[in-house]
Amino acid sequence: MNVEGEENLLKALREKKGALLFSAHYGSWEITPFFLAKKGKLSVIARPLDNRLLEKELLKLRTSQGAHVIYKHQATKKILQSLRARKMVAFLIDQNVLRQQAVFVDFFGKKAATTPSLAAFSLRTKSPLIPVFCYPTSSHAYSIKIFSPLSITLGGNYNREVLKITQICTKIIETQIRKNPEYWFWFHNRWKTRPEEEEA
Template identity: 35%
Template sequence: MIAYIQYLFLKGFGFFVNLLPENFSLSLGRSMGKIGYFLDWEHRKVALENLRIAFGQEKSEEEIRSIAKRTFQNLGMMSVEFFRIHRMDAEAFKTRLEIEGLANFEKVRNNKKGALLLLSHFGNWELMGLLTKGLGSQVMVIAKPVRKNKWVDRMITDIRESSGLEVVPSEKASRKILQALSQNRMVGILIDQRAKLSEGVMADFFGRKASTTPALAVLGMRTGAPILPLYLLRNGTGKYRLVIREPIELIQTGDVKNDVVANTELVNRSLEGMIRQYPDQWFWVHRRWERKKSGRRH
């Protein structure tokens, strides 16, 4: 019953924000983020702890708290944009989009090996389907289902697929990934969430080891498909910038175990570089690193 009520609440929220003019709805989302920073003490605590781990020696406490506040505002706007995806047209979306590194995208698309897209919870990652559709490519993304709420899971999947993505549950992904790559398609994998210790590798991230999925490294080494980092930045209200980095040059020495770790660290390094440039656009509210309890005030 509670799960269904949650679903109805989200449906109602989505209906409401679609009644509003876009700029007004985004202002509402920003305000929600400001309020959320003060009311959602648990995620605020996680964000501040993460930021201290990443930037504790580089930024003041005031700077860290400022980044955390802007992160919440970005997430508030993103939640509004997510529920407006079905109203967005891919061609119209391109008029709001500045692209950096388009040649990298075209080169990979023309190599006939498919591509592995390095995706992360950065900027507004949920709009990735619209922009790749606008570039003439359909992308398959691997997503963890919302196991505790089948109605919300179905709703989220429907919205994502309305943007042009093919969404595949992570537990059913292996065969479909290989099939998609053999058809010269692009497969997006989110790499920035803490992996289970039994499934991840300990790879450096902001100078500290973090359990990271080795999926991109393993698939890239196994198939020869290039790993292409994509980052969608917020570039003002209702405007965006897509940054497409050069494909990651994988290390292959023949020592598979060590190569997987080394290549996973290359993946993390790409993301870390973008976060350092735009720290308020990453998903700091996820507990990325394992750590001991701290008595520090938040």
């Protein structure tokens, strides 16, 4: 496995604020925790699958290398606990959410309902925000790219800051997808939830 930017992660962890890692359903996203969990304590945010047998096997896979799974219905308290314990917490933020749970940001030129959770935890904890992507480089090899922590100038009110951070993170994901669009999980209806003004 080739890893680019490992020093970005290690430097961020030395700040002792934990780390908020984010990515997308892109490339080999389930491989990433195998590497990250070797660098420090890692929690991953997940929604349980509807199929209990598949969920059981997926949980085994995710935890086999030391990662801890936090399910969305119990997320807030456990995420804060993880960050205060200086752990890494990994989010995938490229899927549609319900309108009442969303902020709308531009994604491939169209408004997309996106979770504000990553931005909210960033503002609350000041933990570094780090993009991470994993993709295949051959039939038997993978590459992980860890970006530098984001440096975002803030100064507006809370809602505008959440929107700004979410838009920046979403743009990073879009840029990565544009490089290799075949690696993204296109089967998901990313733009299903629409802003109220479009339905008026």
